Amino acid sequence: MMQYVTGVKEERSCSIAELIEGTKTGEVVINGAVHVIRDMADFMFVILRRWDGLIQCVLDPEHMPSFDHHLLKEGMTVNVKGELRKEARAPHGFELVLTDVQILSSPAKDSSMPIPIGKWKLNTSLETKLSLRPISLRNIRERAIFKIQEGLVRGFRDFLYGEHFTEIHTPKIVAGNAEGGANVFKMEYFGKRAFLAQSPQFYKQMMVGVYDRVFETAPVFRAEKHNTTRHLNEYTSLDFEMGYIESFYDIMEMETAMLAYVFKRLETEYKEQIELLGITLPDVAKIPYVRFDEAKQLVSQKYNRPMRNPYDLEPEEEVLIGQYFKEECGSDFVFVTHYPSKKRPFYAMDDPEDKKFTLSFDLLFKGMEITTGGQRIHSYEEQVEKMEKRGMDISDFSNYLMIHKHGMPPHGGLGIGLERLTMRLLDEANVRETTLFPRDVTRLEP
């Protein structure tokens, strides 16, 4: 006798959305975690936590003589029955008067919550929050941060699908070191030396030769030794790369349209979290752009700041550039273009009008770099010449140079740090606040 499964089974629980819509009346059955218990002497408030919000339940022991209400404990999960009742002071304007409680699971005996997750704001240090991440994320505001983050990634992808980009999955264990420099994690790979990918750079360029336009949303790894409020050793990179560009401004236009789409998606589909966190969505109908050298000049003049290194942008200068364009044209974003060639990787295309600079850009969001992008060299001869000038051994890059050798369209792209984008959107002071399980020089757990 054959037995079959046939598809999704309805959960034995309604959603909070259904309750808010008012389509459910009378008796309601719902699953949830016991988020907070408030003993009011005659009765108890039991706040249940669901994926889509909280619901206030009223447990009156007299109505449920067969249930020993002393058994109930925060951290339990339950399946409850109850009658909906209007109550202006409850979340969403109603509460559930319980008629039945089934305990589905219990926390450890003698355990108690290590932090008061039921509070509106967790008044604990970042360190404590991170060390207790699996529990602190159960706080409603904490988890809303990462729901917003979901919306950012989802919007990024859906926009790009619509612009006929193809999604790719490229390897994270690699033989070479795309971005150069020392900040690369090494590992042993079956007797060979290997690295963790600092970016999908080589692979996304290879795939432009295949699909014209590609993107990837995946982890990248940077062995940076400095522990700052804006660096992580592992983060999620939103990368795209596009062929047949006429100039690197095409990439900036694509990013501008993408951001507009993403914020629109947040506004409509993540309304609850936007309100819960009090986020003001930025206006990205248009984004100003300015040359690197001009930007340095502008802020030096306006804010009376001496310029130290003409080829470098210090974090404080980024902040001032952000401030300048906020003040001068009300924009939270500004593209800084034409970064110095010596500060950009070997694959960056130099500006034919002044080879000291590149056809590249960063996007600053409220004074912090969240994107690096630009046009890449597509000519084999030009690429080899630039590598040789830098003293690189081109035989180390034969797999990469295969694409230049056999033809690439003019192309470019960018990478966005997801956690930083979230951080600026939420006006957080530390990127760890918007990283689910941060990895830094001292933190490898949880």
Next chain:
Amino acid sequence: MMQYVTGVKEERSCSIAELIEGTKTGEVVINGAVHVIRDMADFMFVILRRWDGLIQCVLDPEHMPSFDHHLLKEGMTVNVKGELRKEARAPHGFELVLTDVQILSSPAKDSSMPIPIGKWKLNTSLETKLSLRPISLRNIRERAIFKIQEGLVRGFRDFLYGEHFTEIHTPKIVAGNAEGGANVFKMEYFGKRAFLAQSPQFYKQMMVGVYDRVFETAPVFRAEKHNTTRHLNEYTSLDFEMGYIESFYDIMEMETAMLAYVFKRLETEYKEQIELLGITLPDVAKIPYVRFDEAKQLVSQKYNRPMRNPYDLEPEEEVLIGQYFKEECGSDFVFVTHYPSKKRPFYAMDDPEDKKFTLSFDLLFKGMEITTGGQRIHSYEEQVEKMEKRGMDISDFSNYLMIHKHGMPPHGGLGIGLERLTMRLLDEANVRETTLFPRDVTRLEP
């Protein structure tokens, strides 16, 4: 004077879809890569490759006296103008009679294509294809494989969003070793020992305590030393985990409905690739299931095969189980349930009716495991007891056990190997065929 970018710029090229629809008539402008040149003495066929297909162009030197057609070379990218003309023998039934050609980029001087990517099927060995991956993927059939793969991931995500799962991004550099065993890559992390995540297991369970239902599509790493046709050392894992389950069959139901949704999406939105690759989409309206011990018995009887180890399923047995359910009920899929406890990780929930077995399953697709899943232990005491029985030091797992200690709903989930799923769908004999840039014991490049 402020300068702004305002959003997406239209590409100076129409798409092949627009040409097929017939909305474009008269003069057409299109970008593309020179895929194949066929010199016909009086004129040339120039096949251009675009993200959405090929287009046959006719270059008659007499019509373009100002363009030296000898300059044209495979691997170039061009922007062409031309007049559309019906031609039954051309792809899609039309060709483009060129009136202008602008060369956008050129391959290296003196280079020639290392493999004939213009052929319908690449008659080269898998090794050669993989070594030349950046170029061999430009073949129309090769690239269609990874477009199908995009559809699988996209469908997986969109289905789960619809079932109120939340997408998460969990760290790949980890302190512990979720799946146990020796097949884990080690690395040094700022003076500490770290590992590459074999699965997001611990993290997705943690996040069930936060969002009830979560998923992730991300790379995982297995240091398996055996080089087989079905193992990779890095692959893309489609993971989900769900709380408030009533039994582990809920997870199987969710997967069945997900697969039905995904194949439907492929049928409608990836029609071109389905036809190009000649894929027959399997019927997943219902999927049979069978206990591990019964399955072994059934194939042993039907195919006269002695059972060797009652606690293990050999690859040949998987093939026979697949064959059995294909023959007996026409299904390409079968869930094998109740795997022996000793073959499953420490977090697997034992069957209360017989603790030698677990409430777990594999999904076989055409006789190969593509999914492993099951219910997890949610009780702190039960989990600690099982770990201690296995001689594990629970102090190594304090971050993980935090969730059990402070309460978890009954829950479970699964992981799907994306490349294997693609492999079985396409009836490929080697998983490397359906991996963009495979990593195995001997291959670390490209």
